[in-house]
Every structure is written in structure tokens, then in C-alpha cells.
Amino acid sequence: MNKEVESLSKTLAWAVDSIAQCGPDDRKHIALAYWQAQELVANIPKDDDGDARPRILACFERSDACRAAKDIACVGWILTAIQERVNERNLPDWRKLRKVINKTLKMLPLSEPTVH
Structure with missing residues (x-):
């Protein structure tokens, strides 16, 4: 198996x-972090090669900060980082990973967050 x-x-x-x-x-807290991560990556352009690395690194940075604070929100950030990498569709078995991600997301209460 590929190391990555x-x-x-x-x-x-x-994460599961x-x-x-x-x-x-x-779970609500993780879902909120997931939405925050989705919003963040939507505002970070992919690099010139279409590489999502800048997005992935930003999510890892936030996840690491949450983990250091013993905040379960780190899971939402890490899920988005993995999702961004898998969505590049250039990993062996990326489809299998995507299925696991989608099943994992179904464990969360992921209705769109309401803006106040």
C-alpha cells in the first residue's frame, strides 16, 4: 500500500x-469545525498545478492547534484536510477513501450552520 x-x-x-x-x-462541535474548515478551503485557491496543498496545510494547522488545546474540533479540521487530498483524485484507491469519508460525515449532524 502506498505510504500516503x-x-x-x-x-x-x-477520526471515525x-x-x-x-x-x-x-459531534455538533466537530460538525461546526468541519463547516468552518469547508469555508476556509473554499477561500484558498489551489496552487498553479491544481494542488490542494495550501488548503490541506491550513486545515492541518488549525487541527494541530485544536488538538494542542484538547479540543475535539480537531476532527472536523482533519476530515476536511483528508477530503481535500482525496478530492485531488490522484491517490491509489481514492474512491474507497472517499466512500469512507462520506460514511464518516453521515455520523455528524451536518445541516448547514445558520448564520446569525
Whole structure:
């Protein structure tokens, strides 16, 4: 197995496990972080090669900050980072990873956040 795919798979498994073990309030918190991450990446252009690396790095940076603060929101940020990488569609088995991501997202209360 490709080392990157293996690493993404392990991180995705950790995210699934984290979501499965938390309660409804934490799931809402993760979902909110996921939406914040989606908004952030939508405003970061891909680089000249169509590479999502700038988006991915921004999500990892936020995830690391959340994790350092012991904030479960790190899961939402990491899911977006993985999703951005998989959406480049140039990894072996990217379709399988995308299916796992989509199933994982169904574990979250992902209705569009309301703006006040």
C-alpha cells in the first residue's frame, strides 16, 4: 500500500473512532469545525498545478492547534484536510477513501450552520 494512503487511512480511522466515541454535543462541535474548515478551503485557491496543498496545510494547522488545546474540533479540521487530498483524485484507491469519508460525515449532524 502506498505510504500516503496508509497514513491517510490511519488518520481517517482515528477520526471515525473519535466521532463514534463522543456524544451529541461533541459531534455538533466537530460538525461546526468541519463547516468552518469547508469555508476556509473554499477561500484558498489551489496552487498553479491544481494542488490542494495550501488548503490541506491550513486545515492541518488549525487541527494541530485544536488538538494542542484538547479540543475535539480537531476532527472536523482533519476530515476536511483528508477530503481535500482525496478530492485531488490522484491517490491509489481514492474512491474507497472517499466512500469512507462520506460514511464518516453521515455520523455528524451536518445541516448547514445558520448564520446569525
